[in-house]
Amino acid sequence: MRATMIITAVLALMSGCTFLPTAKPAAEQTAQQESYMLPEAEQTPPMVVSEKSDPPEDIDYHNFDEDYTPAVTSTVSGQQRGFRIQVITTEDPELAGEVIEKIESTLEYPVYRIYEPPYYKVRVGNFIDRADADEMMGELRRAGYETFIVPDIVNLDDNQQ
Numbered sequence: 001m002r003a004t005m006i007i008t009a010v011l012a013l014m015s016g017c018t019f020l021p022t023a024k025p026a027a028e029q030t031a032q033q034e035s036y037m038l039p040e041a042e043q044t045p046p047m048v049v050s051e052k053s054d055p056p057e058d059i060d061y062h063n064f065d066e067d068y069t070p071a072v073t074s075t076v077s078g079q080q081r082g083f084r085i086q087v088i089t090t091e092d093p094e095l096a097g098e099v100i101e102k103i104e105s106t107l108e109y110p111v112y113r114i115y116e117p118p119y120y121k122v123r124v125g126n127f128i129d130r131a132d133a134d135e136m137m138g139e140l141r142r143a144g145y146e147t148f149i150v151p152d153i154v155n156l157d158d159n160q161q
Contacts, residue, residue, distance in 0.1 A: 082154035083133040084112070084123040087145050096120035106143065109136065110155070126154035 088099050099122050100111050107124070114121040124140065127133035133149045140147045 078157050079153050079155055080128060082152065083127040083130055083149050084125050084152040084154065085127075085133060085137045085140055085147050086150045087122045087124060087140060087147050089119050089121050091118050091120070093120050096122050103140075107139075123150065123152065126156070128154065 087103065088096065090096055096113055100113055103109075103111050103122070103124060109125045112123045114123060125133065125136050127136065130149065137147050137149055
């Protein structure tokens with residue numbers, strides 16, 4: 001039995017039986033590759049990648065408020081760079097509406113709903129001076145809100161400081 005297995009293995013090797021796939025002639029491979037190529041009109045153009053300059057330095061958003069200084073008042077539009085207090089950021093428009101109603105019923109400051117997909121942000125006030133915004137932030141925190149000051153474009157017409 002053992003001798004039969006050895007003879008079978010030797011015959012298989014001598015007959016050229018291998019487990020490796022045989023290579024196709026180069027002409028046959030080229031013809032096959034050409035059949036997959038698209039006509040020139042259907043080929044996608046090559047991508048052009050332009051070089052960009054160095055990326056800007058990292059911005060420290062935590063210290064942005066402290067370094068921020070409002071610009072000169074724009075009397076034409078009635079708006080100016082200033083500060084607002086952000087009370088909540090949520091994806092739920094109903095929750096944002098409830099927070100707005102609650103704040104409007106207790107405070108005499110304007111409240112704004114800002115939609116930046118997918119988030120609704122509730123912000124309070126129009127403050128030119130950061131110190132005024134700090135006072136209002138303290139009042140909102142005592143009322144139980146987790147708040148922070150954000151630089152924003154404020155409306156001078158709605159300014160109730």
